Amino acid sequence: MADTIELLEAIGRDASLRHATADALAAVLERAKASHALTAAAATGDSAHLKKEFDYRLDHVTQSSQTFPIML
Amino acid sequence: MVASLSIPSEGNARGSIACVGLGMTLGSHLTPLARSHIEQADVVFAGVSDAVVEKWLQRMHGDVRSLQPYYGEGKPRSDTYQEWVDLMMAEVRAGKKVCGVFYGHPGVFAWSPHKVIEVARAEGYQAHMEPGISAEDCLYADLGIDPGSHGCQHFEVNQFVLCKRQVDPTAHLVLWQVAMLGIPSVSRSDAPAAYRQLLVDRLSRDYPLEHQVTIYRAATLPVERPRIRKVALRDLPTTPMTPEETVVLPPAKAVERDEDFIRQVEALDKIYKAPVPA
């Protein structure tokens, strides 16, 4: 199975892959022996599939805190 | 030969800190200079919001320390962010070359990177911020907004609601952290609708309730598309939102000419742009 992080980086940096249709990208990934999770994420545009491949952890989006110190 | 350019490393190097941005989309936005700061650091701290992105960062450096565990439900974010500064400074004071890596731009709606640079400089250490592509940059591209066309105001939503801010409804208005309105900690779910109703009450002083607002999420993984939802302002409280969404209000009024200043410019034009006699 191809390495998911490497494939994601390759898609992120390539104009035709980054803007390919979901179907075209899923087909390319299948040929590249990508994981099922990555292929499903590409086919649906939903990264939730992909996160399951890693230790699933829904992280907190970092939030700025400038208001609360002012108010308290 | 260019490839052989290098600065000889000093013995007893003093600690330093660089805060860099990864950009929003994995693989697409990281600048060569930000990558180099990461690769050349002794220690890397990661304030990113996606476990996959953190794994990507781990490929660039062998000692990546996640800042995520310092968040806690019910724990004030301001405490967490002070801890981040303390963690990074402890390594700087120990003589390490530290790199703080944050998603987007490290200095856009982000307290710790600015603070750690301020503290490091006050203690005589070298400190630098390297810009990254922020949610704001992606928003201009994905929503087709030019901040120069009408002007553009940006507010953190809690400051916007809790403080008396002046809105210019002839400009674009961008509200950050809307899902976190009234939440001083972190939460996996957005605030109850009643909090966002307060935001709508505040906005309704300057905008009609049927005004179309955009709820925007930039792609963070390169297999995603941006998510762009349009709702009427009155429906904002009941529309579920995630913490990684930003709300954009287009202008509600046309700009007005200021005849007084126009006359003054015309008077100056008569002096400075008078035709030169032949």
Ligand SMILES: C[S@@+](CC[C@H](N)C(=O)[O-])C[C@H]1O[C@@H](n2cnc3c(N)ncnc32)[C@H](O)[C@@H]1O
């Ligand atoms: C603490 S700020 C950090 C912003 C980040 N430093 C940047 O450069 O964009 C968090 C806020 O950024 C916005 N944000 C974060 N991720 C986003 C995304 N993927 N798309 C749109 N806005 C996002 C949301 O308004 C969120 O509440």
